[in-house]
Amino acid sequence: MDFANLHLSLSNILPEISIAVFLMLVVGFDLIFHEDKKLIPYLALLGLIVTGFLVVRNMGITDSAFAVTSMNSGGMVAVDPFSNYFKLIIILASVIVIFFSMSSSEIKAIYKRSGEYYALMYGMILGMILMVSAVDLILIYLSVELLSLSSYVLAGFTKLRNRNSEASLKYIIYGSAASGMMLYGISVLYGLTGATNLFEINNILQTTQINIFTLSFSIILIFVGLGFKLSAVPFHFWTPDVYEGAPLPITAYLSVASKAAALALLIRFVHSTFVGYVDTNGFWDMISVFDWQTLLIVIALFTMTLGNLTALWQKNLKRLLAYSSIAHAGYLLLGLAVLSNAGMSAVMLYFLAYLIMNLGAFYVVMLVSNDNDKESIDDINGLGFSSPLLAVPLSIFLVSLAGIPPTFGFVAKLNLFAAVIDANLITAVIIALLNTVVSVYYYSRLLKHMYFNKIEDTVAAIKVSKTDTTIVLILAGLIIFFGIFFNNVIEFVKNSAQLL
């Protein structure tokens, strides 16, 4: 191996290295400071900031790491604006979730084991940032597994209630089955093409005749693994059970960060493996071996419809948000189904909006349930009067989730639907719009509970620390701010939508 190349490769994967180093530091700290675990979350935050800085430093680069000179292109890891964008998303989500964990009563209850907690979280982060940049099937599988294994443990980490362990167990069984299928798919794909590098597979697909049926079979199996992470229908069944059972910070984390990684991986998999060339209007000309568009549209529409319709009947806030996040996965997939650069950047923008509003909503729900250990929809009755500083931001998040202006959610949705309309997928847009209407119902139901359902005895205001209030207000402020001044962020996303 060429050492100059190795050196460059190492400098390209500095963010990943930094995460790994801090993972070990967290473990070491945990061992050294037996009793006092106060510093660990701050160490975790520091690691994220350092990594974030390294990602920003890599921002302009389009390169790959660990390329083998004998092969035509690509190595194991791609370093491009696209992966950097998603790395930033993951880091942002992780930072918020660390604050989240610091004030969650569930995590406070396992104070003694918080070293392990943050170490496992770092495991997830490492898996995720590898996922968004992996261009080799083997690394893809490894990173997915790294993410999965850490999150299985975290889902049942607190062991406070039976349902924690139940969630963890369900997650691990379901996840193993899904990843088993994915591995099977990967091996079939390797068998067909003799390559694991996505670009090489792309090359072979363009030049060689391959048994279409077997190929489709392998692709669908790989899609199962990603659809499981994205909680796309019909691979979503674990979602409500695990979300409800897992501790709230982990639920929030799973609903945002691991989805981001899976989405980025799916986009890259589709783009690098199956796109013949990109035409002048930014539409992807697919190699005609597999009908991605139909698959994605059908899955997307099913996902959003089922998510929204089922959310209508939920009484538990976590379950409601779980189904809502399934529905949002549907919108995201619909944006990808356009198979164009515009669709891809719309999805990326949507994800940023989704990150802020979803984490914000979970944050408020966490603060409420911290107080009374309840998560039912009736527990927020009168919240608008007892704690307006929580209720107003929650309302903003909900309005944004529903996609009503002037919020970031609206801008993102508009951008996404515009991209879909541009591709002449009118029926799909109509169904998606109807879905949005349905979703307004259950989001506004929460508003009604907060502001109109007064309960007889006045509720005491929920005690919230200043940090938490600030974070929630900042998130809500961002939603409104980007809802009005969105050009720069759209510009940023467009520039980031460049794959290796």
Add this chain to the structure above:
Amino acid sequence: MSESSLISLAVTILLLPLVGFFIVLLFGKRFEHLYKLEVGIISVALLLSIYAGFVKLTSYVNDTIIAQFTWIDLGNVPTIGHLTVNLGIMIDNVTIIMLFVVTLISALVHYFSIAYMKGDIRFSRYFAYLGIFTFSMLGIVIADNLLMIYIFWELVGLSSYLLIGFWYEKKSASDAGMKAFLTNRIGDIGMFIGILILFTNYHTFSFTEIFNHISNGVVPFGSNGWLTAAGILVFMGAIGKSAQMPLHVWLPDAMEGPTPVSALIHAATMVAAGVYLVARIFAMLTADAMLVIAVVGAVTSIFAASIALTQNDIKKVLAYSTVSQLGYMVMALGVGAYTFAFFHLVTHAFFKGLLFLGSGSVIHSMHHEQDMRNMGGLKRKMPITYITFLIATLAISGIPFTSGFLSKDGLLAGTWAFGNLTGHYLIPIIGFTVALMTAFYMFRLVIMTFHGEPRNQHKYDHAHESPKLMTIPLIILASLSIFIFYTPNPVAPADGWFYNWVKAPQTVVPEEARFEFMKSESHEIEGTVNNDSHGGSGSGSATITHSEMYEHAMHAVHYPAMILSIILAGLGILFAFLMYHWKKIDADKLAEKLKPLYNLSYNKWYVDEIYSFLFIERLLDFSRFISWFDATIVDGIVNYSATFTRGVANITGWFDTYIVDGLVNFTAFVSGFVGLSFRKMQTGKVQTYIVYVVFSVIIILLVLRPF
């Protein structure tokens, strides 16, 4: 000071009241004295706008400063190309004068309200609302494009709604708020359609860009008729907001709001926004559109003046007077007297604001008595209010040495010149008649309120001069109603600086759609030189504004118009004194003699009743008809078919029992089964989930059919 810092100054002035609004709204309940912050903020805004005005008028007097930014980038739109929606700020002399007027009156109303609203249960919220109103109004003023105007237009509508219905416990107040909002809605729909016509054709909302397109000979959908339509439709927004016929009905009712609000919103600023809008689009108005505008304004002014003659509620008189004066301004824009229309807007803002605040002072001291028949003799009790009120009355009547004289006289000369040039003499005749009526009803108001003997001794005994916080704004506004602030020569407004600051913009409409007298001289020559294929010739003539014909015509009638208007105003005042002061003519007997006319005026020409009859009752009739149709026809058919069915039923009964029921039960069984399986799907059993996944894979494979 550079242009960009002038822009940022304007933005600061705009945002200050918004900040005040949020702070007072959120924390007003907790900190009782927070309203002082809002008052302070508005005072700062006033000082800043004076400074901005000073800079603009000294350093950039002939420049139009525009700053734009892209709000929405729509990217590459098929058949159009790169499409962006820009927002921006435009500062010209009109803007800067309006900034001053709005912030000044707003600040004075703030001070006045501290005393007037004392003890109100929603005291701080009131100031928050004033803040959001000021913000929205300033937004209209500094906008450089129709979209932004539209946004802030709706925001002033909202704040007006909030303030009219401020005492929402009173049903009449909350009804009036709703009426104002809904009536404005009708105008706004037209305005929105007009804006969209322009946007569809020019892909921009910016005034300057639209005007550039038009002056390059591009008219909407290739026809001047559409240009006229666009102008009239946008003007519809002004009809609603400036309470022109036939949408004027909301303004008198809006007097249910607190009186300082009436002064700020429903006399001085918001209702003038319509006039301001027409002034902004003045350059793109075709001759037809201008004629429509002039007629609407003229009809409104005489119509409202005729109602004001007989009203007894002091605020109602002032409200109709406002409608009438707004009609004046609109009429003036329609006849092309741009400068004087805007001049009248400014002078009217001051003296009408003063009249309303003065009436507020009276109402305050009379413990919320508004009926003039219960007043009288107040000049001894409230000397400051009386004198300032009198100055404003002189101004509105157009007596020399007042501001109103300057603007009104020029405005009437403009209509006269228009009559001379086009033959539409009805418009100046109406204009002068209204001048007579205005002087009459205003002095009727003054005499009934302040002169003579008190008609209600009890209330009179308790009346008192208002506190300083209320009288000082009156004095400031009264001094601004004196000519010296506008021109050194009290009979020649054209000598004043105002006249030099505000010039009518160049018209950009194609030659053939202009008034004869507005055509540019270069037109005749152009036929021989460079004729472009569209037949439009705007590009060649853009250098010449109004031809000088209109200026000449106005100059020619300036002194006759002035003399005539003084005579008419004098006559009006004389009649008022004859009837109400010296009682030489018995007002009641006159009313008896002119019973039908009197009733018509007293009942406001029955417009509310007509609307109620024409629209509201018809709507109810329609609903009744539907209900009748339902009850008679539909039910009849149902009943008939019931009889019929009963006969058939026996036959089908058998069929039903065995075949249909069988099917229904089967369907129910199937859907129940499906429902059950749907419910069962989320079993909580992970092994079943995995089975679903495997089946899904198979189904997907079958659906995609890759073989």
